[in-house]
Amino acid sequence: MGAAMCKLSDKVGQHVKKRSPGCKYACHAACRDRVSLDCHPAASPFSQDQLNNNTLLQDVEKERELRTEFNREEIRQKIEQYNxxxxxxxxxxxxxTGVxxxxxxxQMDLRRPVTVRGGQRGAGGALVGEAFYLPRGVTNTLHISSNNTVRQVIVALLSKFTVQDNPAKYALYKRYRREEQVYVCKLADGEQPLFLRLVAGPDSDTLSFVLREQTGEVMWDAFSIPELRNFLRILDKEENEQRDAVLRRYDSYRRRLQEAMRDLRGPS
Known part of the structure; x- marks a missing residue:
């Protein structure tokens, strides 16, 4: 019955609905005439919905602010405030020029290995790339202009790390905090990160950028044969390292057990 106080007769059954504003219940058809309602809702049934809608509208307005264009004077004022x-x-x-x-x-948050330009040449004379994992969480600083797009920023990041992979494999995300909640949203290729930085201000809790792989199924067809071979070499190396670690751990257990057995037997 929610936020309503209802007076019901003694015999209340099921299956047939009888309603008054702000109250819902079901009773048997034979009991319907003996049931009276005196409901007084504590609040409008739409008040919570209106509150949710207002919150949603506020979120939309905040999000829309990040997409708003400003004139030259407004940009100048925002830059002064930012600095x-x-x-x-x-x-x-x-x-x-206004730029x-x-x-x-x-922040680099890559889960798969990347292929970087190496110094070795293959059979055809071309430089063969080397695959390895970039440390997750490392932060890179770029100097860009307000005209640079997300796609250009991704290309610049990969070039700075000499990564040979196709830039289409990666995406730039914005991470922001709102009311103690952290949200992550993928940016469109044409968006301008420096403009978003300017509007949000210098606080990284308000807005930060993260480079990740494109979400979804891994498109192995997008990788070249040398890249796939490098991935296999990395997996083989990780498998060998894990196997060696397990063998070392059990060798250590075996030695400790043998020492404990000798101590129990005592001097021979």
Whole structure:
């Protein structure tokens, strides 16, 4: 019955619904005429929905603010405000053309190995890449302009680490905190990370960037034969390391058991 107080007769059954505003219950058809309702809702039944809608609208407005364009004077004011708040001396600069430059930090969160340019040449004379895992959580700082898009930032990051992989395998995500909740959202290729940084301010809790692989099924067809062979070599190496670790652990157990048995037997 929710937030309502209802007066019912002694015999209340099931199966037939009888309603009044703010109250729901079911009674037997034979009992319907003997049941009276005197419901007084404590609040409007739509108040919670309205509250949820208002919260949703606020979230939409906040999200829309990150997509709003500003004129030159507004940009200048926001840059001044940004520079006054930054604590790491990575300030933004407004150029006479209206384009501004600044820094963004991108956390590398890659789960699969990457292929980097190596110094060895294959049979055809081309440089053969080497595959390895980038340390997860490492942060890289890029100096970009307000014209640079997400796709250009991804290409610049891969180039900085000399990664040969196709940039289409990766995506840039924004991570932001709202009301003690952390959200992660994939950015479109055409979005401008420096503009998002400017609007959000320098606080990394308010907004940060993360580079990850594209979500979904791994498209193995997108990898070249040398890349796939490198992956197999990495898996073989990890398998050997795990096997050796297990053997060392059980060798240690065996020695300790043998020592304990000798101690129990005593001197021979």
């Amino acid at each position: 006054s708040l930054t604590k790491d001396h990575l300030k933004m600069t407004l150029n006479p 501004y430059t600044g820094f963004i930090k991108v």
